[in-house]
Amino acid sequence: MSRARGLMLAAALALVWGCPPDKPPVTPIAVKDQELPEDPAGLIKYADEQMTKHTAQGAVNAIAALKKALIKEKSYEALWRAARAAAWLSDEYEDKDNKRTWAETGMGYAKDAMALEPQKVEGQYYYALTLGQYLFIEQSNPTKARQLLPQVLESSKSSVKINEKFDHAGPLRLLGSLYAQAPEPPTSVGDHEEGAKLLSKATQLAPTYPQNWLLLGDAHRINRNLDAAEDAYNRVLAAQPGPEWEHFLPRWQKQAQDGLKKVESLRRQKSSGRDAPF
Numbered sequence: 001m002s003r004a005r006g007l008m009l010a011a012a013l014a015l016v017w018g019c020p021p022d023k024p025p026v027t028p029i030a031v032k033d034q035e036l037p038e039d040p041a042g043l044i045k046y047a048d049e050q051m052t053k054h055t056a057q058g059a060v061n062a063i064a065a066l067k068k069a070l071i072k073e074k075s076y077e078a079l080w081r082a083a084r085a086a087a088w089l090s091d092e093y094e095d096k097d098n099k100r101t102w103a104e105t106g107m108g109y110a111k112d113a114m115a116l117e118p119q120k121v122e123g124q125y126y127y128a129l130t131l132g133q134y135l136f137i138e139q140s141n142p143t144k145a146r147q148l149l150p151q152v153l154e155s156s157k158s159s160v161k162i163n164e165k166f167d168h169a170g171p172l173r174l175l176g177s178l179y180a181q182a183p184e185p186p187t188s189v190g191d192h193e194e195g196a197k198l199l200s201k202a203t204q205l206a207p208t209y210p211q212n213w214l215l216l217g218d219a220h221r222i223n224r225n226l227d228a229a230e231d232a233y234n235r236v237l238a239a240q241p242g243p244e245w246e247h248f249l250p251r252w253q254k255q256a257q258d259g260l261k262k263v264e265s266l267r268r269q270k271s272s273g274r275d276a277p278f
Helices: 003-016 040-051 056-072 076-092 096-116 121-137 142-163 166-181 192-205 210-222 226-237 249-271
Strands: none
Touching: 040 056, 040 076, 056 076, 076 096, 076 121, 096 121, 121 142, 121 166, 142 166, 166 192, 166 210, 192 210, 210 226, 210 249, 226 249
């Protein structure tokens, strides 16, 4: 994989797993131990409530609670939730040190979850997510990208096989985007037609989730299906905020606007007899 191709793939992974906000959040201080519940079930419930806030503070508090739960009992339910919170934080931060720390933290929790319950979707899914985040951070190292990409692909496929509907069709979104945006063989693992097919299925299973349409728009644009790409991007722009994605919607809508500009550029190039890489 050339450095240019590696950078392009890393950029694709950044889009799949979220892009950093315009300004990095202030590092929050975790909730004090004495303020947390004592029983594992209460700690997991607290963590879930904190994650619904969709803030860095909430994610840090969730991890604090889940760490306490894991001291008492090494449970799958606590481990995958800790991986989820770490993945959220890795997306949220802009600086590489924080992104790397949280991605590695999430990978560790997800691996432990997979070791306990290899046939459950959450561990596989969040391992692929956090590994992809780490790959994005290490984008300047094509050797490492070659080593990590098959692992991202394997866990993505596993999560699709176990439960493709999880997290608003997240496994399909993950695998479809990887196929759609990675260079095709022999350069890399991409399959642009298959990627568009998987992302189309994601929009059917979770039609109100805007990122499914955003990534389908990208896949159609890559395949030069420009009318279909335009329709998908416009669905993102018309999307209504939902409790689980309100935090991310402005970012996705900006990316959809950028996608529409690229569609118009491709149309101009086509009418002039020129073509350009996606």
